[in-house]
Amino acid sequence: MLLLWMRTTVGVLMAGLTLGGTAALATELRVGIQQSAKTLRVGVAGAAVVTDGAGRSLGTLPPMLGFTAQVQGGQVSLHTFRGRDLWVRPMNNSFVFISDDWHRGRLRLVARGDGLLAVNHVPLEEYLYSVVGSEMYPYWPLEALKAQAVAARSFVLFRLRRPADPDFDVGRTVTWQAYKGYSRESDSTREAVSATSGQVVTHRGQIIEAVYHAASGGHTENVEDIWSAPRPYLRGVPDFDQEAPVYSWQKTFTQTELSRLLPGVGQVRSLTPVRTTPQGRVIQMQVTGTAGNKTFTGGELRRLLELRSTLFQVTPNRGDIASANLVNAPNGGFEFQGRGFGHGLGMSQWGAFGLAQRGYNYQQILQYYYQGTEITPAR
Template structure:
């Protein structure tokens, strides 16, 4: 299995570039220096967190070290090994240690869980179990993120905009939400990272074309949040979350061609009653408070057994809706929910970026539209 997977990976991915040690807590100026070709920045990405065991491996023979850097031995390439936590130790093959490094040789890839990743692996005891952290060059991390977050077939200027947003978001998360063990996770809260699975020549080209570029406000990297589609207009951030930010302001969107620009769902009264508790049979759903562009902040649900005021986000989750931009219309014994967009509606609209790129805008113009009041900085500036 390993041989077939790695053969396809190697044939479609560029060779790994040089890596260096992590440089945490840097100023914006030092970040830019760290992103120079001579001093690449490593991200620490938690792939498995607090588990009892995890499958690991390497595409090439790999050196295994303990936490102090002492060599424990070698793992054969193209084989899977089970790392297990217990008695405040990590057991892997014939070795035990409080921490372990797996460092592939000859530009190899590491295997964690069920996927291949660039870089190297650190196994630590954290969060009540075993945590596997992928140490990977920031730019190579983005090869995967851009492909996971945006279709590689989209226009190159949209992919470049996504690359800059994702790079900025990763560094912001690293600075503000990273832990002693890792900088970011790999799911949608952080941004999706699935290793080499989502790399593509187009995502690699977009990352390389924008290498080291980040969005800043007041000389600080911004929280460059993004979403799929706003449904016509993005939102001021404080309408969705609490803290206002001058670079997360609502702007007209270019997402009219998105398949999720408009959508409809129909629920019977019984289905709603099963998903929204505490009111009996649902009779009415009325918005209490909406954003200036129509997103539901809170809603009153009236039923045979009582009345509840529910946050719009809680309604969205309960009904598995694409966004909180929706209206509810009774239709006899059922309710039609008509909505627009997909996601929270703040920052970059991915379908909007695609739409702007199709109209001839470049990635700098796209980023300037969705993140007003920001500066795009890189080593050349």
């Protein structure tokens, strides 16, 4: 047992330990916080009941102390409790510490092999308090924060149709949407969620897959050019993201660095765009090296090279003007000159900021980025 976390505890105590805000929707989400942890820090702000998977009470977990959860002999071990499936249920609606932050709701711990699955069961609206603050700056215009709240609510409700795992609906990372716990909440994020409580983006009466990204670099994309078949509400539109610090960017690689990062081509000799979207995002690029040719998707290049987006051109790193169709290996390496951050589909977060600055309300922002949609109460 360890005495806990004065740094994070103080913030919770100053804010008060009970939950507030408007009544949440009945939907409860299962958010995967950790999926194969060897150990996990767990604690509670107020007393909590620990139960097994069948709901039988095993005892209470004392407040303001830190405990290590781990798998031992195929069972979860937490304080004096053992079981394949343990629940930590805070009393009086207080908070539970999971891994690296306080969270609302309850905690389920499941033994999976020699690893630990940690799932935060949390009401939808309270989950959104954190998501909005994890995805946008809390000091941005309220209308932008409201747009983020409605988009995030729509996105997660759409994803409930295809849960990520039998034991959780979504994860906590930007693969789904960022959820970083209580520390990312603020008065403004709670206000944005409460002011739009239960509202979703719909097309012909159905909740849409309200994908979003940080910044498009000037123009969003049609979904069929990036991912899948056309969807009438995911159409490319001019963006208002010019104030984004990621509106334009560059990243330089030496020939040796690029050759190490791109497998299967040997020493990189040249890069040739094969397919791009109408806006210039790379769909496919051929890389020629001493071991032969290999075609990479834009997404593969973004992941392997840790680029901010697939909207880029490659030039020699020596100030020359490169061919639009072929970039040969220069002595100074390769410079990737790009724009935007993310996939470029749906709502641009920096664009929402720009539109809010221009006086748009959240409904107008959402209907600009999701064409032909309505903002309606969730059913």
